Amino acid sequence: MSDVKFLTREIGSLAKPSWRVKAFAGRPLEEGDIAEAERWGARLEVEGHERLVEGLRSGQFGEAELAEIDDWAAIYAIRLLEKVGLDVVYDGEQRRTEMYDHVAAFARGFEPRGTVRSFDNKYYAKAAVVEPPSVDGPQDVEEFEFVRAHTDRSVKVPLTGAYTMEDWSYDEHYSHEGALGGSKERRYEARRRFVSDVATNVILPNVEGLVAAGADWIQIDEPAATTKPDEVPLVVEGFNQATRGVEARKSMHICFSDYSALWPAVLELDDCLELQLEFANRDSRELGTEHDDRPGYADTLRLFKEHGYPNVGLGVLDIHSDFVEPAELVRDRILYAVETLGDPQRIQVNPDCGLRTRSWDVVYEKLSNMVEGTRLAEQVLNAVHAAPARARG
Amino acid sequence: MKAYAPGIYPRSEALVQATRDLDRGRTTPEAVEEQVERDFRELVSVQERAGLDLLSDGLLRWQDLFRPLAERSEGLDARPLTRFLDTNTFFRAVLAEGEPRLTDPIPAPKLPPRRWLATLPAPFALEHATGGEARAEALAANVLAPQIETYRAAGCARVVLVDPFLARGGDAGRSVQALAELPQDVPLALQLPFGDAGPVLGQLADAPVEAIGVDFYSTSLDDVPEGYPREIMAGVIDSRSSALEDPAEIGRFVQSLAERSPAGVSLSPNGDLQFVPEAIASEKIARLGRSRTELREVA
Numbered sequence A: 001m002s003d004v005k006f007l008t009r010e011i012g013s014l015a016k017p018s019w020r021v022k023a024f025a026g027r028p029l030e031e032g033d034i035a036e037a038e039r040w041g042a043r044l045e046v047e048g049h050e051r052l053v054e055g056l057r058s059g060q061f062g063e064a065e066l067a068e069i070d071d072w073a074a075i076y077a078i079r080l081l082e083k084v085g086l087d088v089v090y091d092g093e094q095r096r097t098e099m100y101d102h103v104a105a106f107a108r109g110f111e112p113r114g115t116v117r118s119f120d121n122k123y124y125a126k127a128a129v130v131e132p133p134s135v136d137g138p139q140d141v142e143e144f145e146f147v148r149a150h151t152d153r154s155v156k157v158p159l160t161g162a163y164t165m166e167d168w169s170y171d172e173h174y175s176h177e178g179a180l181g182g183s184k185e186r187r188y189e190a191r192r193r194f195v196s197d198v199a200t201n202v203i204l205p206n207v208e209g210l211v212a213a214g215a216d217w218i219q220i221d222e223p224a225a226t227t228k229p230d231e232v233p234l235v236v237e238g239f240n241q242a243t244r245g246v247e248a249r250k251s252m253h254i255c256f257s258d259y260s261a262l263w264p265a266v267l268e269l270d271d272c273l274e275l276q277l278e279f280a281n282r283d284s285r286e287l288g289t290e291h292d293d294r295p296g297y298a299d300t301l302r303l304f305k306e307h308g309y310p311n312v313g314l315g316v317l318d319i320h321s322d323f324v325e326p327a328e329l330v331r332d333r334i335l336y337a338v339e340t341l342g343d344p345q346r347i348q349v350n351p352d353c354g355l356r357t358r359s360w361d362v363v364y365e366k367l368s369n370m371v372e373g374t375r376l377a378e379q380v381l382n383a384v385h386a387a388p389a390r391a392r393g
Numbered sequence B: 001m002k003a004y005a006p007g008i009y010p011r012s013e014a015l016v017q018a019t020r021d022l023d024r025g026r027t028t029p030e031a032v033e034e035q036v037e038r039d040f041r042e043l044v045s046v047q048e049r050a051g052l053d054l055l056s057d058g059l060l061r062w063q064d065l066f067r068p069l070a071e072r073s074e075g076l077d078a079r080p081l082t083r084f085l086d087t088n089t090f091f092r093a094v095l096a097e098g099e100p101r102l103t104d105p106i107p108a109p110k111l112p113p114r115r116w117l118a119t120l121p122a123p124f125a126l127e128h129a130t131g132g133e134a135r136a137e138a139l140a141a142n143v144l145a146p147q148i149e150t151y152r153a154a155g156c157a158r159v160v161l162v163d164p165f166l167a168r169g170g171d172a173g174r175s176v177q178a179l180a181e182l183p184q185d186v187p188l189a190l191q192l193p194f195g196d197a198g199p200v201l202g203q204l205a206d207a208p209v210e211a212i213g214v215d216f217y218s219t220s221l222d223d224v225p226e227g228y229p230r231e232i233m234a235g236v237i238d239s240r241s242s243a244l245e246d247p248a249e250i251g252r253f254v255q256s257l258a259e260r261s262p263a264g265v266s267l268s269p270n271g272d273l274q275f276v277p278e279a280i281a282s283e284k285i286a287r288l289g290r291s292r293t294e295l296r297e298v299a
Helices: A018-025 A031-043 A049-058 A063-083 A099-104 A141-149 A162-167 A184-212 A229-242 A298-307 A327-341 A360-392 B013-023 B029-050 B067-071 B123-129 B136-153 B172-179 B247-259 B278-298
Strands: A108-119 A122-134 A157-160 A217-221 A249-254 A274-277 A311-315 A347-350 B073-083 B090-102 B116-121 B156-162 B188-192 B211-215 B231-237 B265-269
Touching (some): A018 A031, A049 A063, A099 A122, A099 A162, A108 B013, A108 B090, A108 B278, A122 A184, A274 A347, A311 A327, A327 A347, A327 A360, B013 B029, B067 B073, B067 B090, B067 B136, B116 B123, B123 B136, B136 B156, B136 B172, B188 B231, B231 B247, B231 B278, B247 B278
Parallel strands (some): A157 A217, B116 B156, B188 B211
Antiparallel strands (some): A108 A122, B073 B090
């Protein structure tokens, strides 16, 4: 048996550096912002970061300067993900406003409606669909090409899924008329049409463009996947329509959801490499690889085991906490997953979700420990596999 | 026919910005509190202009439906972030230990006595939020009852008990039992937001409450039993849609509902208006009031 080796990846977003945020908002940069650019540039060994620092000190940001700052933010994020040792990287979605707004602002058919609270003092912008959504061409090819040109690691492109776009939008087109007191079937059919239009006319053109540009791994993000459990088949239809005929690795990320609602519908996903899920948020912080030690993993991993498809992207970092998971905790979460599934080939490793709500200092520590913990798990597993061979020898 | 808007109301763009600034250390808690007060005065004004019969404070300081009670009770604490139903919003699930007991009731809002309504989680919803660790009956008796007493003493005219989980596979029989632990000297309503109430309406006919709140954007009119013995608090404003309701369509719908002879009909949103931005919510309240006015004129 060959050595066990897990791929370590991020999921998507990182916080935007304050120098990028303020420059784009037209707010004056303070010395602390510039010091951060300097500190991280040095820490991440970003080649030529002195030019960024010099530019930031000038305080004059026209269109060309802002474009350069955008590039620098992407490079910093790529370097951070490389520096902590991830096998697969992207740019921390530095150029995107937010996963929903990024698409809604680009596609035709959506109109902004305002701000809605997600939890506590966190908010998101929400749009309404007012006509069938469509695009003139792929949205993220330039972003991908920039990343591709600035790293030699594997690249995975995160894209917001059709169902989440549907679920997070107000509907002023598909189901408005006759909604009051109407039938469940009518509401479901309206949502199906909305999902199908986004998948086919917005996401698929982007996926096709990315793959034509050389992308070989597309991650469809569907955090809304199980919010209406009886609509999980729509999530699956949206994934299949958005990736139809595309020759690339395809996976799906879901988080903060009731995963028991995913099966059996997800068995119909076409050629989906894995589901990257959030687990750590619901797990204990104590070490251990016994069933009772890992309450956040047990039930969902059993479903992966029972159904045998797809594979699992194991969330091992809680993205809503500054708690830095020790490498040994990451190790134990992976070992428990391997024990439960009985096959390390079905597991790869990632944070629960994008890390954009954490500071870069916390992200750096968390991801470093994730990689270290993954290597520890590999050592344990490979030692176990190697032992009988040595004994036989 | 009365109209009112219980639940959590959206924050204004100014309050959104103030709370964001607070999290980033750019403003003070006092400045945020001043903006909350401005939002509160504006909300009262919006409701008065719409002619609503009972006023709500919009729970503008509430982070979610459960947290204020969790923070003011012994034996309850708020921690894991949990998705709220089928929305892109989250609440902190409630950790329960021992015998939870309210120690510091939420103060009543500054609203005219007998003209305001309060919103609280229903006992069964609070049990659900604890993951079943605390029993609904005990939570009703030791946490919700003293809170309702505080509101009663301050002139509350109706307490709307919100249960987002009951219409999604909850145990209506147990919900009714737990409601019996609550004081009955303030009129109570049990609201089932964002769910198909059809399957549980029959069992709730005996609930010790004055009204049952039904979301008619998730529940078919045909699912309301003929001759229903409780007032229907009709969720005719869709709190999860930016589309603005047509008062004439609401009027036609409510007349059809009234023909099924429930023990009365009142009008409300189908859940917290916080799921739409504040500018849309205020227009929805205006249309709620207009619907009520037009129905009164028809009557």
